[in-house]
Each structure stands twice: as structure tokens, then as C-alpha cells.
Amino acid sequence: MCRLSAITSSEYFSPMENVMALNTMKEGHDGSGLGLVLRDLGGDFKELKRYPILSGIASREGLAELDTFMSGLGFREVHCWEPDIDGRAPEPELGRRDHYFAKAYEYPVDIQKRPQAEKEELLLDARLALRELGEEDESIFVFSFYPDTVTLKEVGDPLELGRFFRLDDGKLKARIILAQGRQNTNYDIYLYACHPFFLQGYCTMTNGENTAFVPIMEFLTSRDFPGYMGYNSDSEVFAHILHYTQRQLGYPLTYYKDVITPLAEKEIDARKDAEALRLIRRSLRPLCIDGPNCVIGFVPDGTVFMVQDAKKLRPGIVGGVPGKYALMSEECGLDEAVPKRDQREDFSPMKYDMAIIRPGASELVRWSQLTP
Amino acid sequence: MDAATILDNNHELSLREFPYIIRWRDDRCTRCGRCTTVCPVNAIEPAPHVHRRIYSEGSAPNPKAEREIVHVVKQVTDVDRYCTGCGACTLVCPNEAIEPEYNPRHKLLTYKNKGGVPFRRGGRRNDPSTSTVDQLKFTRISMLTDPALDAGRHEFRIRTLLGRNLPPEALPLRKRGDRLVVSKTHERGQAENGHTAHGFIPPVREIYPIRIGSMSIGALSPHMWEGLAMGVAYLNEVEGMPVVMCTGEGGMPPRLLKSRFAKYFILQIASGYFGWDEIVHAIPEMTEDPAGIEIKYGQGAKPGDGGLLMAYKVLRLIAQIRGVPEFVDLASPPTHQTKYSIEEAVAKMIQSMSMAWGFRVPVYPKISGTKTAMAVLNNLARNPYASALCIDGEDGGTGAAYNVSMDKMGHPIASNIRDCYLDLVAQGKQNELPLIAAGGMGKTGNLAANAAAMIMLGASAVDTGKHIMQAAAWCFGDEYNRCNLCNTGRCPRGITTQDPKLYRRLDPDKVAERVVEVFKSADVELRKIFAPLGRSTELPIGMSDALGVADQSIAERLRISYVC
Numbered sequence: 001m002c003r004l005s006a007i008t009s010s011e012y013f014s015p016m017e018n019v020m021a022l023n024t025m026k027e028g029h030d031g032s033g034l035g036l037v038l039r040d041l042g043g044d045f046k047e048l049k050r051y052p053i054l055s056g057i058a059s060r061e062g063l064a065e066l067d068t069f070m071s072g073l074g075f076r077e078v079h080c081w082e083p084d085i086d087g088r089a090p091e092p093e094l095g096r097r098d099h100y101f102a103k104a105y106e107y108p109v110d111i112q113k114r115p116q117a118e119k120e121e122l123l124l125d126a127r128l129a130l131r132e133l134g135e136e137d138e139s140i141f142v143f144s145f146y147p148d149t150v151t152l153k154e155v156g157d158p159l160e161l162g163r164f165f166r167l168d169d170g171k172l173k174a175r176i177i178l179a180q181g182r183q184n185t186n187y188d189i190y191l192y193a194c195h196p197f198f199l200q201g202y203c204t205m206t207n208g209e210n211t212a213f214v215p216i217m218e219f220l221t222s223r224d225f226p227g228y229m230g231y232n233s234d235s236e237v238f239a240h241i242l243h244y245t246q247r248q249l250g251y252p253l254t255y256y257k258d259v260i261t262p263l264a265e266k267e268i269d270a271r272k273d274a275e276a277l278r279l280i281r282r283s284l285r286p287l288c289i290d291g292p293n294c295v296i297g298f299v300p301d302g303t304v305f306m307v308q309d310a311k312k313l314r315p316g317i318v319g320g321v322p323g324k325y326a327l328m329s330e331e332c333g334l335d336e337a338v339p340k341r342d343q344r345e346d347f348s349p350m351k352y353d354m355a356i357i358r359p360g361a362s363e364l365v366r367w368s369q370l371t372p
Numbered sequence: 373m374d375a376a377t378i379l380d381n382n383h384e385l386s387l388r389e390f391p392y393i394i395r396w397r398d399d400r401c402t403r404c405g406r407c408t409t410v411c412p413v414n415a416i417e418p419a420p421h422v423h424r425r426i427y428s429e430g431s432a433p434n435p436k437a438e439r440e441i442v443h444v445v446k447q448v449t450d451v452d453r454y455c456t457g458c459g460a461c462t463l464v465c466p467n468e469a470i471e472p473e474y475n476p477r478h479k480l481l482t483y484k485n486k487g488g489v490p491f492r493r494g495g496r497r498n499d500p501s502t503s504t505v506d507q508l509k510f511t512r513i514s515m516l517t518d519p520a521l522d523a524g525r526h527e528f529r530i531r532t533l534l535g536r537n538l539p540p541e542a543l544p545l546r547k548r549g550d551r552l553v554v555s556k557t558h559e560r561g562q563a564e565n566g567h568t569a570h571g572f573i574p575p576v577r578e579i580y581p582i583r584i585g586s587m588s589i590g591a592l593s594p595h596m597w598e599g600l601a602m603g604v605a606y607l608n609e610v611e612g613m614p615v616v617m618c619t620g621e622g623g624m625p626p627r628l629l630k631s632r633f634a635k636y637f638i639l640q641i642a643s644g645y646f647g648w649d650e651i652v653h654a655i656p657e658m659t660e661d662p663a664g665i666e667i668k669y670g671q672g673a674k675p676g677d678g679g680l681l682m683a684y685k686v687l688r689l690i691a692q693i694r695g696v697p698e699f700v701d702l703a704s705p706p707t708h709q710t711k712y713s714i715e716e717a718v719a720k721m722i723q724s725m726s727m728a729w730g731f732r733v734p735v736y737p738k739i740s741g742t743k744t745a746m747a748v749l750n751n752l753a754r755n756p757y758a759s760a761l762c763i764d765g766e767d768g769g770t771g772a773a774y775n776v777s778m779d780k781m782g783h784p785i786a787s788n789i790r791d792c793y794l795d796l797v798a799q800g801k802q803n804e805l806p807l808i809a810a811g812g813m814g815k816t817g818n819l820a821a822n823a824a825a826m827i828m829l830g831a832s833a834v835d836t837g838k839h840i841m842q843a844a845a846w847c848f849g850d851e852y853n854r855c856n857l858c859n860t861g862r863c864p865r866g867i868t869t870q871d872p873k874l875y876r877r878l879d880p881d882k883v884a885e886r887v888v889e890v891f892k893s894a895d896v897e898l899r900k901i902f903a904p905l906g907r908s909t910e911l912p913i914g915m916s917d918a919l920g921v922a923d924q925s926i927a928e929r930l931r932i933s934y935v936c
Binding site for chain 1: 512514521526527529531533537538539540541543545547550551552553554573576578797798799800801802803905906907908909910912913914915916917
């Protein structure tokens with residue numbers, strides 16, 4: 001089962017904190033991979049928040065192709081982060097790749113004054129085109145292309161990878177970091193199958209198995225949105241459901257929970273928004289996840305959340321102190337990330353619950369679907 | 373006397389031509405006469421036989437011949453009185469002296485056309501082979517990464533939606549604080565991309581995914597129909613299972629129509645419009661809306677054919693409910709007389725029926741399985757008032773049809789539903805227009821498994837008819853042309869007859885009890901299927917990754933896994 005480690009803080013912190021937490025949970029993952037998404041960036045990117053950042057991996061030839069493609073679209077590179085590889089640390093399982101990168105770009109001139117939605121469309125199209133360009137020969141992997149966001153994924157033990165990339169060198173920092181230590185159960189080791197999954201500011205990572213994967217995938221791919229693709233992992237649909245309900249349909253965050261784990265008809269009656277909820281439940285019926293899954297994610301404004309369904313027998317846990325909260329799949333990870341906290345305030349969301357931490361990480365909000 | 377014509381019996385059939393041959397045991401028979409009385413087709417009759425007996429009396433052999441008259445039970449060789457193998461004779465025999473035996477080498481179809489009239493019967497397709505649906509297995513078993521659920525203790529919501537679901541993009545919602553509310557009607561937009569019609573929110577019912585398919589009062593005996601209705605009411609009101617049943621063409625008793633039970637019924641309108649005068653007049657006095665309105669355009673068992681209720685079935689009760697004179701043939705034409713284009717017929721009819729109940733009742737068409745189903749589907753997909761599409765496959769049943777229609781016409785349900793579902797997926801409308809699969813559900817007794825398989829191929833619900841007749845009313849019929857006498861009005865079980873002497877054999881309470889047992893056991897079986905798949909909250913509609921079949925061509929055609 002994948003191990004999940006998310007931290008949200010009012011201060012910038014190093015992704016190594018997440019990796020250390022993952023390491024305490026090592027019993028549950030086989031060290032087959034590490035996925036990291038950093039949002040609200042500090043370090044090198046602290047002053048570059050308005051520039052979209054392309055994160056990925058490329059071979060030497062792939063990078064040249066990528067650069068040509070990007071300049072062809074009119075993007076101008078303003079900063080490039082590449083990890084300062086520690087030569088003494090063990091190499092990743094599948095060998096060291098030529099380039100790990102996060103490149104910040106200035107938008108093409110003709111798009112700079114266009115609305116945000118139009119910019120996001122361009123970023124998505126560019127990322128999908130790059131993915132297509134390099135997917136077959138694995139010369140290019142691109143994980144995200146969005147402002148104030150960096151994604152890093154690699155096959156291998158998370159702690160060893162953290163050292164290999166020197167994640168504690170202070171160049172990569174953020175206020176929100178999602179990290180996943182991969183337990184490779186269902187699929188070949190493949191970077192595009194590695195969580196967290198990110199799409200236009202919406203991001204999730206998951207553990208468990210998604211029994212309803214096929215109907216959900218079919219529903220999403222038939223929404224006529226080019227970003228709903230990939231699905232190398234059944235967990236990718238969780239990120240896309242979040243994107244669909246929040247960005248495309250404009251629902252408030254708590255409705256994500258109502259969509260993926262819908263209430264029964266009788267339970268809906270007790271809600272003030274019963275009429276709307278009933279319509280949502282019917283129209284979004286194929287997006288019920290039916291689990292067992294624990295989902296941790298964030299939305300563009302920096303709100304972080306955790307939900308799970310009724311079948312999740314080993315729930316995740318949320319805890320922390322004002323200014324820093326951690327959302328972990330195991331309690332030992334929470335102890336590592338925020339040791340000095342009041343454990344009595346720790347919260348394991350059950351089948352109706354959603355744990356929500358707003359930007360700034362000032363408090364943990366416990367929301368229940370049964371709230372009238 | 374012309375010896376040749378007498379001795380060779382040249383123009384008669386031999387018993388070997390008949391599908392069932394009566395095995396009668398002289399030594400066991402008490403000559404009580406029950407078997408010959410009960411036989412619905414008079415295939416057997418008491419007959420005197422003259423036996424020549426040789427006997428001897430005294431101490432020395434002294435053979436003498438004696439002629440004696442013996443009463444026997446004889447099978448007739450008149451093709452119009454062929455033994456249907458129903459076995460009513462066996463059922464009533466106190467001494468196990470009689471039994472029909474299937475004759476696989478029979479030539480019934482060769483001769484059953486006397487007077488130039490082709491073979492007509494009731495029942496189903498005479499094809500005992502395993503249907504495609506019955507070959508499907510559930511091969512995705514949750515185990516360690518996603519532990520299987522406990523079918524006995526986990527909470528399952530085995531429900532489906534009857535009615536059109538708006539696409540999420542078209543829901544008339546707006547934000548009020550951190551909650552969503554439904555916009556007022558006047559705030560809603562005009563029709564957009566066919567999604568909505570002036571802010572119309574279609575009616576939707578939450579029902580049990582196995583329904584009792586359309587069987588009319590008229591085709592069914594009053595006791596049978598009453599038993600089904602009581603069973604359905606009990607399932608809803610006592611067991612909490614929202615099972616609905618369809619009336620078939622011919623209306624329903626006005627008193628029931630005006631009762632609170634009306635909500636458990638789908639009213640069917642077909643090309644004869646029988647019963648609708650009474651229904652329309654009852655509308656002002658109805659206290660509950662019906663579960664839905666089914667517009668029948670076709671039937672899987674006899675595609676392209678109309679319906680016929682024979683005059684001898686049109687007794688006073690039926691005549692009153694249908695609003696017709698007694699003892700006249702009631703023919704439903706093969707097509708609706710108003711129909712000169714799909715737009716005209718389907719769209720107008722759906723809107724008319726919707727309007728009759730103030731747009732509060734789901735209205736949908738039922739068609740027979742056909743290669744052209746997708747054309748109908750796509751028409752409905754663009755009609756915001758169409759609530760579903762019911763497709764009735766070739767394994768469906770009927771009360772009366774030509775044998776050739778039943779045996780040779782029609783389309784298997786599995787690929788028809790799968791094609792339609794995938795077509796909807798391609799358009800992103802798979803959740804908007806529910807597909808209802810009918811025809812052959814429970815053909816070999818696997819009602820829950822068949823239903824689950826169809827759901828995973830893309831159906832939202834299934835209909836069962838013949839299975840319920842067999843399971844709840846002990847119908848003799850099978851795919852070896854056993855009984856299948858529904859069209860004659862001589863149903864030996866009292867299921868499809870209007871003859872009080874026959875239908876009094878059937879106890880409505882016992883039928884109701886069996887209906888409840890059948891649905892409760894199917895519910896347990898559905899849990900036993902869904903639990904290992906890890907599904908419990910919503911019906912696994914289109915969860916095709918759970919299906920496997922040991923036939924590569926079926927797997928390719930249905931786009932499911934080939935397993936062996």
C-alpha cells in the first residue's frame with residue numbers, strides 16, 4: 001500500500017521533511033518510488049511565482065527537443081532548477097537520468113495579457129504535446145506545467161532519492177508538499193503511474209485500490225477535456241474528479257467528498273442543500289469511488305484536505321499545531337513530521353468526514369457530510 | 373373394402389413425430405381419469421382396447437382364447453392435439469403411472485401447419501443453449517490491496533435510477549456561501565446543446581435494479597397479476613426494496629390505479645392503447661404518480677409483430693379494464709398508428725405522456741433488440757424528455773406469437789446493450805440515459821448473475837418476466853417447447869388464462885410469497901457478487917473490467933477480458 005506524506009505550513013520547508021516521514025512508514029512501502037509535488041514555492045522559486053514551471057525528466061536528446069519545442073511556442077526560459085546530484089548517494093533503481101529539471105518560463109508575448117483560463121489552456125496543451133513527443137522512447141517525461149508548482153518523480157527508495165537529489169540543500173522549498181512512497185502492486189514501474197497527480201492547480205495522491213476505476217475513467221474521458229488522459233494508475237482519476245468538480249463545475253470543496261462518497265437518499269434529506277445534493281448525486285453517479293481509498297490533495301488556493309471512504313479499514317491521520325499540519329497515511333509519519341503536538345487533537349477522518357486545512361495552516365477544520 | 377388403405381394408415385402421423393411421447397404404465401394406472409381430465413390439449417384420452425387373452429384351466433393344457441375389453445390411456449396422433457410435455461398429467465396422477473418423455477427426434481414443425489396456419493404458441497425461443505449473458509463470469513476479485521467486502525454485514529445500496537439524469541454541466545445550481553442551491557425556474561437558462569429544455573429537471577425514481585417486466589392483465593390471469601402486485605407491494609412496504617413492475621399493455625384495475633400502490637407500477641402504452649381510456653379517466657383521482665410510463669414499440673420475443681389477445685380471453689373483467697366489448701379479438705398493430713417518423717412518434721408520444729402527469733413521471737420507450745437500436749438510442753439521447761431506453765432481447769417471452777418470430781427473429785441482448793452503452797460513453801451521456809436490459813434474464817435460473825453481468829456491460833436495470841412466471845407461479849414452460857400454451861388460454865397452472873376453472877388453481881398469496889422470496893434471494897446473490905468486486909455504494913454500471921468470458925470472440929465483441 002502506498003505511503004502518503006503531506007505537510008502544509010505557514011513557513012517554507014524542505015521536502016526532506018516529507019521524505020523523512022515516509023521513511024518512518026517504510027514498513028508499508030517497498031521503496032519502489034517517490035513522487036513529490038511542491039506548491040507555493042520558496043527557495044529558488046520564491047520570487048518566480050507568476051511564471052509557469054515545467055517539471056520533468058529528459059534524456060540529453062529529449063531536453064534539446066523540449067527546448068526547441070518550448071521556444072517554438074514562444075516560451076522564454078527564465079530559470080532552470082536541476083538537482084545538485086550527490087555522487088556518493090546510491091543511484092535510482094533504473095539508473096541516473098540525464099536531466100531532472102524544473103524550468104520557469106515567461107509566457108509567449110501574445111498570451112501574456114490574456115485571461116488566466118486561456119494561459120492555463122496553453123500550458124496544458126504544451127504539456128500534453130511534450131508528453132506525446134517523448135512518451136514512446138521515454139526521452140521526455142513531463143509531470144506538471146503550472147505556476148508556483150514543482151513535481152519530481154523517480155523510481156527507487158524515497159530516502160535514498162532524497163539524498164541523491166540533495167532535497168535538503170535549501171533550493172527547493174514550499175509551504176505545501178505532497179509526497180508519496182510508492183508500493184508497486186498493480187502496474188509496472190512507470191513514472192507516469194506515480195502519484196501525486198497534478199492538473200491545473202489541483203493535486204491528489206491516494207492509497208488503496210479504486211474498484212470503480214473503469215466507469216470513472218470512461219466518464220472523465222468522455223468529458224471532452226484534453227487533460228483527462230493518462231490513467232496509468234487508477235489513482236489518477238481522483239485528481240481529475242477534483243479538477244472536474246472544482247474547476248469545471250465550480251463546486252465548493254466539500255462537494256468533492258459528496259461526489260466521491262455520496263450519501264444515501266435518506267441521509268441527503270437531512271441536509272439543507274438536499275435538493276442540489278440529490279441532483280449532484282444522480283448526475284455524478286459514475287464518479288462514486290467505492291474505494292477503499294484515502295485521498296489527500298490540495299486545490300489552487302492552497303487548501304489541503306484528506307478524505308476516505310467507508311471501506312478504508314486503515315484510515316489516514318491528520319494532526320499538527322497552528323502553522324504546521326501534516327496529513328499522513330500512518331501515525332508514525334505524523335509523529336516524525338510534527339512531533340510536538342497535542343495528540344488528542346489528531347483526527348482520522350471516517351466515512352462521512354473531510355479534514356480541511358486552509359492556506360496558512362492555522363487550524364484543522366473537521367467537516368462532516370451529515371452536517372445539516 | 374379396400375385393404376391397402378385400411379392397413380397401412382398411410383396419412384397418419386406416428387408417435388415418433390411428436391415432441392413428447394406419453395409413457396403410461398398399465399400396471400400402475402387405477403383408471404381414475406385425472407390425467408385425461410387435466411390435460412390442457414386433450415393429447416391423451418381414455419380408450420378401449422380389445423385384448424386377446426390365452427388361458428388354460430384344468431390339470432392338462434387346454435388353451436382357450438378370450439377377447440376382453442381393457443381401458444387404457446392413449447396418446448392421440450392428431451398434430452393439433454400434440455402432447456406439449458407440460459406434465460400436468462404426472463402432477464395429478466396418484467400412482468406415478470404416467471409421464472411425458474421428450475423426443476429429441478420429433479418433427480413437430482414439419483407438420484404443425486394444418487390449414488395453412490403456421491405454428492403459433494406462447495413462451496420463449498426454443499433454444500436451450502447457454503446464452504452469452506450466462507457465459508459471463510465475474511473475474512475481478514478483491515483480495516489484499518482492496519479487501520473484499522462482507523456480503524452479510526457491509527452496507528449495500530443496490531439501487532438504480534429510472535429517469536434521465538442531467539449532465540453535470542447542465543445542473544441548475546448556484547453557490548450560496550459554501551453550499552449549492554438549485555436555481556429558481558425563472559433563473560434557469562434556455563436550452564443549450566440539447567442538455568436542458570428551459571431549465572427542465574427530469575423526474576427520476578430510485579428503484580431496485582431488477583424489475584418485473586411487462587406482462588398484461590389479460591395475458592395473465594387475475595390471480596397471477598394480483599399475486600405479482602401483492603408481492604411487489606410487500607417488497608416495497610415491508611422489505612424496503614423499491615421493486616417496480618410494468619403493467620404490460622392493457623391497463624390495470626382502476627381501484628388499484630387510484631390507490632397508494634400505483635407508485636409501484638410502470639404503466640405501459642402500446643400500439644393498441646388498450647386500457648388507456650380507463651387510465652386517462654382515472655388520472656384526476658390518482659393519489660400517487662406511477663413509477664413510470666413505458667411506451668412499447670417492440671418486443672424481443674416477436675420483433676416487429678403486434679399483439680393479440682384472443683377473444684376467449686376477453687372476459688368481463690378484462691373488457692372493463694381495457695374498455696372494450698367482451699369476447700372480441702384485441703389486436704395491437706405491429707406499429708403505432710400515429711407513427712410516420714421517429715421524431716413524430718417518439719418525441720410527441722413521450723411529451724404527451726409526460727404532460728399527462730405534469731412532467732413528474734419518467735417516460736421511456738421499449739424496443740425489441742435490433743441492429744438499429746443505436747439509431748433509436750441517439751434520437752433519445754437528444755430528446756431531453758426521454759427518460760430511458762428499454763431493449764428487449766431475443767430471449768424474451770410472450771403470451772402469443774408465431775413460432776418463427778420467436779425462434780428466428782430478434783437480437784441477443786448482450787451485444788445490443790454493450791454497443792449502446794459504449795455509444796453513450798463516446799458521447800459522454802452514459803449516465804444521462806439509463807439502459808434497461810430485458811430478454812432472457814434468469815433464463816437458466818441465474819437471475820442475479822445475469823442482472824449483474826448486464827449491469828457491468830452497461831445496463832442500469834434489467835427486466836424479468838418468464839423467470840418470475842417460473843419461479844413464482846411454477847410455469848412449466850422451457851426451451852424444449854414444453855407447455856408454451858399461453859396463447860390458448862388453457863394454461864394448466866392458471867397463469868395465462870381467463871378461465872376461472874383454471875386460474876382458481878393458482879393461489880395469489882402463494883405467488884406473492886414466491887415473488888418476495890425470489891427478490892430477496894436475488895438481493896443476497898447480488899451482494900455475493902458485488903462484495904468480492906468491492907462495490908457497494910453505487911451500482912457497478914459499466915464496470916466491464918470485472919467481467920470475463922472463456923470465448924475469445926465474445927470477449928472481443930463485448931470488449932471484456934478473455935479468460936481461460
